[in-house]
Amino acid sequence: SSELTQDPAVSVALGQTVRITCQGDSLRSYYASWYQQKPGQAPVLVIYGKNNRPSGIPDRFSGSSSGNTASLTITGAQAEDEADYYCNSRDSSGNLVVFGGGTKLTVL
Amino acid sequence: QVQLVESGGGLVKPGGSLRLSCAASGFTFSDYYMSWIRQAPGKGLEWVSYISSSGSTIYYADSVKGRFTISRDNAKNSLYLQMNSLRAEDTAVYYCARAVAGNGAFDYWGQGTLVTVSS
Numbered sequence: 001s002s003e004l005t006q007d008p009a010v011s012v013a014l015g016q017t018v019r020i021t022c023q024g025d026s027l028r029s030y031y032a033s034w035y036q037q038k039p040g041q042a043p044v045l046v047i048y049g050k051n052n053r054p055s056g057i058p059d060r061f062s063g064s065s066s067g068n069t070a071s072l073t074i075t076g077a078q079a080e081d082e083a084d085y086y087c088n089s090r091d092s093s094g095n096l097v098v099f100g101g102g103t104k105l106t107v108l
Numbered sequence: 109q110v111q112l113v114e115s116g117g118g119l120v121k122p123g124g125s126l127r128l129s130c131a132a133s134g135f136t137f138s139d140y141y142m143s144w145i146r147q148a149p150g151k152g153l154e155w156v157s158y159i160s161s162s163g164s165t166i167y168y169a170d171s172v173k174g175r176f177t178i179s180r181d182n183a184k185n186s187l188y189l190q191m192n193s194l195r196a197e198d199t200a201v202y203y204c205a206r207a208v209a210g211n212g213a214f215d216y217w218g219q220g221t222l223v224t225v226s227s
Contacts, residue, residue, distance in 0.1 A: 033212060048208055049213070088212060
């Protein structure tokens with residue numbers, strides 16, 4: 001299996017743009033997906049595939065990838081975006097699934 | 109609307125067993141891969157296992173291989189996780205989740221069921 005690495009914490013001023021990154025060897029072969037989790041709630045998928053947003057996810061959320069790094073960008077962060085964000089992907093074998101350790105986003 | 113409802117969690121002693129269930133509704137259950145994902149208290153998400161739409165393909169995380177068994181009953185729209193030889197480190201909220209085809213992503217999650225392994 002392989003690992004996905006995320007920064008433990010990131011902060012952003014209200015209305016500004018923030019990028020949350022996820023690094024791992026498997027990302028050279030597979031797209032990352034991104035999840036938002038607020039305290040006491042189940043995770044919510046916000047980005048999957050090349051840059052796909054499920055229905056109901058605001059367009060301020062976007063995804064990108066380069067080499068072994070995937071990024072989730074929030075353009076114009078809102079107070080309600082304060083949450084934990086997790087990336088995931090398949091592992092290098094393609095058979096298993098891996099999650100990053102999560103990034104706690106604080107909106108100042 | 110898509111709903112996933114887990115049940116079966118609780119307190120169990122180390123070495124004990126527990127069977128989790130996930131009742132699915134609002135979509136054609138037999139068309140989708142399904143997965144179990146867990147989250148220890150105050151920790152991150154950990155993928156546990158997935159099962160193909162027919163049940164013919166199954167994979168497990170190394171941490172549970174040989175102890176946990178995933179299964180499904182498409183006639184009952186249900187997903188299961190049989191957990192044996194439970195350890196303290198298996199304590200977590202267990203979520204069932206629907207997989208996005210071919211992607212490794214999970215688009216719908218249940219509310220989770222808490223499993224506590226303690227003497």
